[in-house]
Amino acid sequence: MKNEKYQRYIYWGVTAFIVLSLLIGLIFFIIKIEQVRETFRVFFRILAPITYGAVMAYLMAPIYNHVREAVVAGAKGESRRGRESLGSFLATLVSVVVLVAVVTGLISMLIPQLWESVRGIIEALPTSIYNLQLWLEQLLADNQDLEAIVLEYYGMAVSQLQNWLSTNVIPTMDARIYGLISGLSSGIFSVINALKNILIGIIVMVYLLNMKEKLLTQVKMILYGVFPLKIANKVLEEGRYVHQVFGGFIIGKLVDSLIIGILCFVLLNFMKMPYVLLVSVIVGVTNVIPFFGPFIGAIPSAFLILLVSPIKCFWFLGFILLLQQFDGNILGPKILGNSTGLSSFWVLFSILLFGGLFGFVGMIIGVPTFAVFYKLVRELVTWLLKRRQLSADIEHYGRLDYIDEESKTYIEK
Secondary structure (H helix, E strand, O other), X not given: OHHHHHHHHHHHHHHHHHHHHHHHHHHHHHHOHHHHHHHHHHHHHHOHHHHHHHHHHHHHHHHHHHHHHHHHHHOOOOOHHHHHHHHHHHHHHHHHHXXXXXXXXXXXXXXXXXXXXXXXXXXXXXXXHHHHHHHHHHHOOOOHHHHHHHHHHHHHHHHHHHHHHHHHHOOOOOOOHHHHHHHHHHHHHHHHHHHHHHHXXXXXXXXXXXXXXXXHHHHHHHHHHHOOHHXXXXXXXXXXXXXXXXXXXXXXXXXXXXXXXXXXXXXXXXXOOOOHHHHHHHHHHHOOXXXXXXXXXXXXXXXXXXXXXXXXXXXXHHHHHHHHHHHHHHXXXXXXXXXOOOOHHHHHHHHHHHHHXXXXXXXXXXXXXXXXXXXXXHHHHHHHHHHOOOOOOHHHHOOEEEEOOOXXXXXXX
């Protein structure tokens, strides 16, 4: 009896220590958020090739697995070990070829066209601004007061745009030679560093694809060696759920955005819109971001079209609205299904939270990350309720007033 009493005190002491440590860590994280961010930036900058390789390996894993399984099942006249070696080799080769082909194809198709579009926008910008001003004057000719207000704000917007272009986009003519050479050298070194990270990342991808089963086996050995059996089983279960959510959501979202980008390109060509490829790339890339993606992509695209033709801009906005309705109600659910299990509010909350913390990448991974956290909290609450011999059914708490302490009867309002 005395031992049980001491064990209870030890249990509560350890629990209080863990909770207090987590609370102190959270407070330190909030107070030192900028230092923490900078530390993470340095850490990820150093491990950039590993990160690139891990991401590429995760995306290429379905292709690798299908090819390897097909070779192992279809190859004849070889031992099991020989078929597995051949399957691993061919699967690796196909994964690298597919990755290089996709990246090379996209770069060769997109970069020249995007460069031409951007250069055309800069060259036609003065004429487009003047034409848009004339259109506004004609549209508001019957209301002089409104015309003056609109043109005043339009002039301010044009002035800010021209200032931004002159200071950030178009290099100034009086730049010093040293600064120009320094900037050029810095840009060259940045490109070389990025290429180095990508090449090393491809090598890392090859290693990870071929040793992922061994790594998973080692992780299982560590879990069962360090933790009790029940906890180790639970960690593996949650790990499978994380893989299911992230794999289903991110790969599905990439496929969905690719289809939307291609569909946008075809339909905008049919509608004779300007800057078709540039606008399609913007719409497709920003569509990866849930909820806010369509709006983020539509705003700059609509502005580009507005400079050429205000009427086409209105047609474009209507088209984007219909396209996103098709994506949100038909295509997206067909590809993604209910892979996260989150309501619309929590999707919005997770995007705002992780987007504020980690920027563009946070907006992409925020939904599946929060979905995992949401499931863990729900399971914890369920476990705590059952431990207190209370119902874990949400229906019992909808009209609940209180629970009787003795009989544990649910008293409704």
